Amino acid sequence: MAQREELTRFLKAARGRIAPADVGLPAGERRRTRGLRREEVAALAGMSVTWYTWFEQGREVQLSAAMIERLGKALKLEPSEREFLFALAQHRPPPLAHVGDDVVRPSTQALMDSLSIPALVIVEDWTVVGWNGLVTRLFRDYAPLPREQRNLFRILMLSERYRADPERYREMARRLVARFKWDYSRTSRPQVFEALITEMRAASPLFCQLWEAAEIRSHFEDVNSATLPDGEAIAFHHTSYAIEEVPGQRLILFAPADAASAARLAQVAREMTIPHLAA
Known part of the structure; x- marks a missing residue:
């Protein structure tokens, strides 16, 4: 009940701060209170006056998203x-x-640049929009790639680089598709996913099989590796975090999975002559 009362206060305050002129309505005759009337809000929102009135009054009415x-x-x-x-x-x-x-906000880029581990930023359809130097050194250089070639889901699913171990690849793909399906269910812009889904259906029988499965994942954590020119590998645990200021972005961090990988990563940092990383 308290939440319904708060909803009523919130909606009244929100419409009370909007002048008719702000939304292209004539001021009309003298108004007893500042702001929009309920019927004006309902008209602007494309809903009935009765439903909006009941909603604002805190009655048990359900509005769609x-x-x-x-x-x-x-x-x-x-x-x-x-x-x-x-x-x-x-x-x-x-x-x-x-x-x-x-x-990518400057503060987010500064954070990634300050880290001693690879870090990148993806948007809701998994396109990479930001990264730090260690990503470029260990995984790939996204800078010369046009946006349509920087989709991390496409790269991971279609690149031959990840298929050397068929069992490992299938397990990775299962996790990827389950998380991608979760993201697709939550988006307000399904069209940004659907072109990629159509492409993946044509390019990957495994994607088709996994897409029809019921599995979903609300988070994605896994282990991957980067192979250095000398043949040594760095194993990483990776996980992602929502960026509060930009809900459509996620920060993916890659932490060394063991002591040997941590030592190799530190050596890579020293070779890159990044003072704060090599210290």
Whole structure:
């Protein structure tokens, strides 16, 4: 009940701060209170006045995610307010919103550059948009690749580099597809996934088989390796973390899996002459 009361306060405050002129409506006659009327909010959100009124009053009405999205746009909610609205109305986070997620914030890049381990940033369809020098040295240089060739899911699934051990490759692919399916279910932009899904269906029978399976994963952790020119390998544990400022981005970190790998990674850092890494 307390959450319903908070929802009522939040919606009243949100519409109260918007002047009719802000949304292209005439000011009309003198208004008793500042802001939009309920019927104006309902019209802007494309919903009935009755449903919006009941929703604002905290009655037990259920709005779809699409209706809540429209309501958030009508009320000009900030990203954090949109998330708050979904939490109060549906007790869950909102679908991932489309933001300028190809741009890596300077603070995120500075963090990656300060790390003594490889780190990269992907967006919701797994396209790589940021990385540090150790990624370039140990995995691949993304800089010369156009955006459409920097999709990490495509690279991992289709590159011959990862197929030397068929059993290991199949297990990796199973985990990848299960996580990719989870991300696809949560996106507010399915079209950014569907072209890749169509491509993968044509290119990979294993993808087709795994895509039809029921397995999903809400997180992805695994072990991978990088082979140095001298034939030595560095084994890594990797995991990912959401970047709070940009919900569509994830930071992937690669930590040495054992002491020998940690020593080899430190040697690579020294060869790259990165002072803070080689210290």
